[in-house]
Amino acid sequence: MMRATKRLNPLDWTFLAAETRESMMHVGALMPFSMPPDAPADWLRGLMDEVRAEARAFAPWNLKLRHPQLIAHPRQAWVEDAHFDVEYHVRRSALPAPGDERELGILVSRLHSHAIDFHRPPWEVHFIEGLEGGRFAMYFKVHHALVDGYTGIQLLSHSLAHTPEARDTPLFFARATAARTPTAAWRAPTLEALLGVLREQFGSTRNVIKALAKTLSAKNEGLVAPMQAPHSILNRRIGRNRRFATQQFSVAQLKAVARRHDGTLNDVVLALCAGALRRLLRELGALPARPLTAMLPVNIRPKGDPGGGNAVGSILASLATDVDDPGERLRTIIASTRAAKAQLAGMTRSAIMQYSALLMAPLLLSQIPGAVGRVRPAFNLVVSNVPGPTRPLYFRGACMQAYYPLSIPFHGYGLNVTVVSYVDQLNFGFIGCRDTVPHLQRLAVYARAALEELEASS
Amino acid sequence: MMRATKRLNPLDWTFLAAETRESMMHVGALMPFSMPPDAPADWLRGLMDEVRAEARAFAPWNLKLRHPQLIAHPRQAWVEDAHFDVEYHVRRSALPAPGDERELGILVSRLHSHAIDFHRPPWEVHFIEGLEGGRFAMYFKVHHALVDGYTGIQLLSHSLAHTPEARDTPLFFARATAARTPTAAWRAPTLEALLGVLREQFGSTRNVIKALAKTLSAKNEGLVAPMQAPHSILNRRIGRNRRFATQQFSVAQLKAVARRHDGTLNDVVLALCAGALRRLLRELGALPARPLTAMLPVNIRPKGDPGGGNAVGSILASLATDVDDPGERLRTIIASTRAAKAQLAGMTRSAIMQYSALLMAPLLLSQIPGAVGRVRPAFNLVVSNVPGPTRPLYFRGACMQAYYPLSIPFHGYGLNVTVVSYVDQLNFGFIGCRDTVPHLQRLAVYARAALEELEASS
Numbered sequence: 001m002m003r004a005t006k007r008l009n010p011l012d013w014t015f016l017a018a019e020t021r022e023s024m025m026h027v028g029a030l031m032p033f034s035m036p037p038d039a040p041a042d043w044l045r046g047l048m049d050e051v052r053a054e055a056r057a058f059a060p061w062n063l064k065l066r067h068p069q070l071i072a073h074p075r076q077a078w079v080e081d082a083h084f085d086v087e088y089h090v091r092r093s094a095l096p097a098p099g100d101e102r103e104l105g106i107l108v109s110r111l112h113s114h115a116i117d118f119h120r121p122p123w124e125v126h127f128i129e130g131l132e133g134g135r136f137a138m139y140f141k142v143h144h145a146l147v148d149g150y151t152g153i154q155l156l157s158h159s160l161a162h163t164p165e166a167r168d169t170p171l172f173f174a175r176a177t178a179a180r181t182p183t184a185a186w187r188a189p190t191l192e193a194l195l196g197v198l199r200e201q202f203g204s205t206r207n208v209i210k211a212l213a214k215t216l217s218a219k220n221e222g223l224v225a226p227m228q229a230p231h232s233i234l235n236r237r238i239g240r241n242r243r244f245a246t247q248q249f250s251v252a253q254l255k256a257v258a259r260r261h262d263g264t265l266n267d268v269v270l271a272l273c274a275g276a277l278r279r280l281l282r283e284l285g286a287l288p289a290r291p292l293t294a295m296l297p298v299n300i301r302p303k304g305d306p307g308g309g310n311a312v313g314s315i316l317a318s319l320a321t322d323v324d325d326p327g328e329r330l331r332t333i334i335a336s337t338r339a340a341k342a343q344l345a346g347m348t349r350s351a352i353m354q355y356s357a358l359l360m361a362p363l364l365l366s367q368i369p370g371a372v373g374r375v376r377p378a379f380n381l382v383v384s385n386v387p388g389p390t391r392p393l394y395f396r397g398a399c400m401q402a403y404y405p406l407s408i409p410f411h412g413y414g415l416n417v418t419v420v421s422y423v424d425q426l427n428f429g430f431i432g433c434r435d436t437v438p439h440l441q442r443l444a445v446y447a448r449a450a451l452e453e454l455e456a457s458s
Numbered sequence: 459m460m461r462a463t464k465r466l467n468p469l470d471w472t473f474l475a476a477e478t479r480e481s482m483m484h485v486g487a488l489m490p491f492s493m494p495p496d497a498p499a500d501w502l503r504g505l506m507d508e509v510r511a512e513a514r515a516f517a518p519w520n521l522k523l524r525h526p527q528l529i530a531h532p533r534q535a536w537v538e539d540a541h542f543d544v545e546y547h548v549r550r551s552a553l554p555a556p557g558d559e560r561e562l563g564i565l566v567s568r569l570h571s572h573a574i575d576f577h578r579p580p581w582e583v584h585f586i587e588g589l590e591g592g593r594f595a596m597y598f599k600v601h602h603a604l605v606d607g608y609t610g611i612q613l614l615s616h617s618l619a620h621t622p623e624a625r626d627t628p629l630f631f632a633r634a635t636a637a638r639t640p641t642a643a644w645r646a647p648t649l650e651a652l653l654g655v656l657r658e659q660f661g662s663t664r665n666v667i668k669a670l671a672k673t674l675s676a677k678n679e680g681l682v683a684p685m686q687a688p689h690s691i692l693n694r695r696i697g698r699n700r701r702f703a704t705q706q707f708s709v710a711q712l713k714a715v716a717r718r719h720d721g722t723l724n725d726v727v728l729a730l731c732a733g734a735l736r737r738l739l740r741e742l743g744a745l746p747a748r749p750l751t752a753m754l755p756v757n758i759r760p761k762g763d764p765g766g767g768n769a770v771g772s773i774l775a776s777l778a779t780d781v782d783d784p785g786e787r788l789r790t791i792i793a794s795t796r797a798a799k800a801q802l803a804g805m806t807r808s809a810i811m812q813y814s815a816l817l818m819a820p821l822l823l824s825q826i827p828g829a830v831g832r833v834r835p836a837f838n839l840v841v842s843n844v845p846g847p848t849r850p851l852y853f854r855g856a857c858m859q860a861y862y863p864l865s866i867p868f869h870g871y872g873l874n875v876t877v878v879s880y881v882d883q884l885n886f887g888f889i890g891c892r893d894t895v896p897h898l899q900r901l902a903v904y905a906r907a908a909l910e911e912l913e914a915s916s
Contacts, residue, residue: 021573045555088699088892091568092561094552096587097503103550110549114572115479117698119893129554130588240575241546434546435577 006063006078008145015145016065017072018410019115022240026116027149028141028406029156030108030246030429035134036164036397044129044136047396048092054174057084060146061121061173068118078146081121088120089173093139095130101246104131105441108139109244112406112431116143123147125171135401149407150386153420160393160400167396230288232281233436235377238414241434245444246404249426249451257454261327263334266385268454269426270294270337271330273383273417274319275450276443278329281321284438291332292319295379298337300344300352313352315340316379326450327457381415382407388420388427405429415440463524464536466603473603474523475530476868477573480698484574485607486599486864487614488566488704488887493592494622494855502587502594505854506550512632515542518604519579519631526576536604539579546578547631551597553588559704562589563899566597567702570864570889574601581605583629593859607865611846611878618851618858625854688746690739691894693835696872699892703902704862707884707909715912719785721792724843726912727884728752728795729788731841731875732777733908734901736787739779742896749790750777753837756795758802758810771810773798774837784908785915839873840865846878846885863887873898 008016015025035043056062064081067073093111095103107128116122122143129136142152159172229235254268261267273294281287293316300313317340320332344352384407393400404427405418414433419426428447432440466474473483493501514520522539525531551569553561565586574580580601587594600610617630687693712726719725731752739745751774758771775798778790802810842865851858862885863876872891877884886905890898 042555092554092564094554094588096550096552097500106550119697130552239577 005066008076008078012145013072013076015143016076019071019143021115022238023409023411024115024240025144025408026112026122026141027144027152027408028108028112028139029149029152030104030137030139030244030402030404030406031156032104032131032135032137032401033395033398034401035136039397044127045092048090048127051171051174052086052090054170055084055086057081057086057089057121057173058176060177061089061123063146064121065118071118085120088117089124090171091124091126093126093128095128097130099130099132102441104128104137105243105245108137108406109242109434111139112141112244113241113434116141118143121146123173125173136398138395141406144408149405149418153386153388153403153405157389157393157403160389160395162391162393164394164397164399166394169394169396171395229293229377229379230290231377232288232292232380233284233286234292234380234415234432235412236414236436237411238409238433239435242406242409243432243434243437243440244406245430245441246402247428247430247444247447248402249428249448251421251424251426253451253455254426257330257451261330261334263330264337265426266296266298267330267334267337269385269419270296270317270319270333270383271326271454272428272447272450273381273443274321274329274333275326275453276446277319278321279446279449280439280442283442287321290322292321292380293317294319294381294383296337296383296385298341298344300341312356313344314356315344319380325457326453330454330457377412381413381417384416384418386418386420388422390421390423392423402427406431409433409437417443464521466534466536470603471530471534473601474534477529477601479573480696481867481869482573482698483603483866484570484580484599484601485610485866486566486570486597487607487610488562488595488597488702488860488862488864489614490562490589490593490595490859491853491856492859493594497855502585503550506548506585509629509632510544510548512628513542513544515539515544515547515579515631516634518635519547519581521604522579523576529576543578546575547582548629549582549584551584551586553586555588557588557590560899562586562595563701563703566864567700567892569597570599570702571699571892574599576601579604581631583631594856596853599864602866607863607876608844611844611861611863615847615851615861618847618853620849620851622852622855622857624852627852627854629853687751687835687838688748689834690746690750690838691742691744692750692838692873692890693870694872694894695869696867696891697893700867701890701892701895701898702864703888703899704860705886705888705902705905706860707886707906709879709882709884711909711913712884715788715909719788719792721788722795723884724754724756725788725792725795727843727877728754728775728777728791728841729784729912730886730905730908731839731901732779732787732791733784733911734904735777736779737904737907738897738900741900745779747780749780750838751775752777752839752841754795754841754843756799756802758799770814771802772814773802777838783915784911788912788915835870839871839875842874842876844876844878846880848879848881850881860885864889867891867895875901 019025060078062080062084063078065071066077066079093107095107111126123146124141126139127136128139131137140152140156147155155177156172158177159169159175161169249272251265255265258265258268274292277292278287295314295316297312297314315337317333318336320329320336323329323332386405388403402425403420403422405420406429407416407418409416409432414436416431418429420429421427428444430440430443477483518536520538520542521536523529524535524537525533551565553565569584581604582599584597585594586597589595598610598614605613613635614630616635617627617633619627707730709723713723716723716726732750735750736745753772753774755770755772773795775791776794778787778794781787781790802813805813844863846861860883861878861880863878864887865874865876867874867890872894874889876887878887879885886902888898888901
């Protein structure tokens with residue numbers, strides 16, 4: 001009974017081809033919830049029974065690979081799973097005492113370190129109980145070949161309610177969705193949107209990596225070669241295990257800092273990452289003399305744009321990790337992002353797409369065995385800032401407190417920082433390779449300290 | 459700082475070569491503990507901190523593969539891990555409410571479904587809290603290439619104390635051990651002992667599988683070809699995920715049944731498996747018309763043995779799953795094991811070894827891609843009965859209540875039942891492939907019912 005069949009597009013296929021035991025191409029999200037005020041002690045358990053009573057899944061959540069034994073099969077396709085096993089996909093977990101943020105981080109790091117089973121629809125959702133303050137958390141994971149991170153946020157948040165009174169909302173998988181990839185998604189400044197740019201450019205090409213290599217070697221007029229990023233511990237071959245840490249900031253607080261320095265919210269996001277990375281790498285005796293650089297997806301208005309529209313591009317920004325003074329560091333970052341955006345603004349749409357492909361290329365090329373270490377990293381890490389839900393969301397009366405994204409560390413790019421907005425907060429998800437990025441949890445703590453330093457600086 | 463280096467012997471190497479995403483060659487154990495009577499609420503947490511404070515591991519627990527990127531590397535070796543990361547290997551977990559045996563089974567199934575990280579010493583131990591009755595459990599897993607299941611039992615139980623007063627016992631990994639494989643181990647009737655027989659026979663042969671194939675095709679005088687087992691759902695290609703269920707029986711109760719029918723304890727073990735399997739397969743509409751057969755390691759005294767010594771052989775026994783009456787089913791099993799043992803007793807040691815190799819061969823040969831399904835299974839499952847600790851064991855005042863083994867499902871052999879004795883109890887561990895052996899948990903329940911039927915039967 002496998003009805004639906006859908007060939008994978010070349011870019012989705014690339015995410016399967018890049019999957020290895022160490023470098024896994026799934027993304028995730030962690031969402032803590034407060035309990036409804038009237039919840040009985042066994043509320044979560046009853047809710048789980050209800051969720052699992054729904055044995056049917058709608059597309060894309062019911063799709064599995066036609067050739068699970070050879071995931072990079074050249075004629076790979078999505079087919080319907082005739083034996084959808086809801087107990088496999090919807091799971092219960094619990095935290096050991098005291099159930100604090102540290103224990104939550106450890107459990108989610110562990111869950112995210114396990115490979116997807118390609119013999120089933122490639123996603124799981126875990127309801128985690130035992131979180132201090134009587135709360136629970138949802139951890140969601142999906143392979144990028146099925147659903148990208150930004151679409152995942154959209155599908156998940158659209159499935160939640162806007163009021164605590166809506167008590168019968170089905171969970172995302174048990175809900176028919178509109179088109180898989182809303183048009184708007186391709187306009188948001190996300191890593192996925194950038195990959196969408198690549199897809200537009202290489203859509204007809206089966207071998208995306210080969211096409212990228214061609215782009216890389218071509219002499220493109222008007223394009224600036226990527227900065228030569230310094231070698232760092234962030235840019236090594238990665239292992240299988242992950243560490244994950246989170247931090248939440250008030251948008252208003254960050255905007256106040258931005259205003260004071262005539263920068264953007266995203267400049268302050270970069271400055272928090274920069275402050276945290278500088279401190280951690282110094283402690284590890286591993287701070288490069290030259291500044292770390294970040295690749296970030298941004299919205300830009302290309303040259304000759306009739307107005308109103310925007311396009312997605314990627315820029316390289318200096319994180320000014322060689323600068324000791326926090327205020328001066330932020331100003332250096334602002335100057336760097338401004339120059340990069342000005343450069344994009346002077347380019348045509350087609351040039352922007354080629355330029356973005358050029359910047360993205362190393363990320364995918366580095367997945368070729370043996371490539372890492374021989375070539376200089378094109379940048380040191382990706383920092384992605386993604387728009388999230390603007391209104392509070394509820395699941396059967398429980399209020400979602402945060403939405404922390406888990407993106408993909410790649411060979412050669414062992415740390416990823418992705419930021420998602422939620423109502424009036426910015427949620428940071430730091431995800432890294434357990435072996436090559438030691439003490440990653442400190443980044444979350446140091447990012448908070450970096451904000452305090454910025455607020456105290458002139 | 460990699461000092462120790464040790465080439466793998468051919469059989470250990472075979473367990474690495476057979477490792478795939480679906481067919482994983484690690485074994486495990488689940489041990490529930492009662493809390494010490496005087497334990498404060500945060501006792502387990504404090505104990506974990508103490509265990510993790512021990513940053514040093516002794517051999518074999520500090521050994522990792524020299525070539526983790528290619529685990530079947532022809533010159534694979536064990537080397538010391540210079541960066542032993544105790545927090546990776548010793549973990550905390552918790553059960554969701556109500557923390558009953560079902561939730562414990564689900565968590566352990568899940569933990570056992572995750573592949574070993576070969577970039578580190580290939581073992582993990584999990585302390586699981588939230589078990590009902592104020593108890594906790596230890597779940598231990600290790601790759602068979604490092605430590606086989608029987609040696610694992612020995613190393614673990616030797617590291618525990620015999621009195622509740624001994625409160626400073628180090629955990630197994632922090633304790634220097636004697637020889638890796640005590641001589642006695644090779645005499646116990648275990649799957650490992652049988653593999654040891656293969657090792658003796660093929661010790662000088664790098665390619666054990668090729669040597670086995672040669673044995674299989676050879677005409678060995680005096681050897682009886684394996685029975686042709688019926689095709690069954692137990693004998694298909696397996697998936698990645700596991701289900702695990704446990705059951706505990708009183709040795710005295712089982713021996714009373716055995717005495718009444720003039721059989722052995724092990725005959726009753728087989729009858730419990732037979733009763734459970736017959737009922738489950740009937741419910742699934744999947745009971746073969748011909749009886750299922752089990753392969754089991756046994757102690758035998760070979761022909762011409764001077765006496766006193768014994769040897770390990772393997773026999774095929776009918777599980778008489780075509781027989782409806784429980785008493786008659788047990789008597790058929792007894793007749794079958796008696797005939798098989800009599801046959802072994804008439805053979806020389808060398809012939810027994812060749813015969814055992816012949817019986818074991820399909821298990822390893824079936825790991826070759828494409829082999830399963832084309833050839834008839836040589837038997838339907840392995841049922842292994844292993845001697846365990848004879849005195850109660852304690853870990854810092856906490857009493858071990860049971861020791862449940864987790865053995866290896868293979869391609870073509872999706873269910874394994876291993877039984878370990880502990881003081882006056884027999885502990886059954888049912889481990890199977892989640893997809894090909896559905897509703898495996900019922901086997902544990904039905905084994906209990908099978909005992910009641912036997913006690914009521916004439």
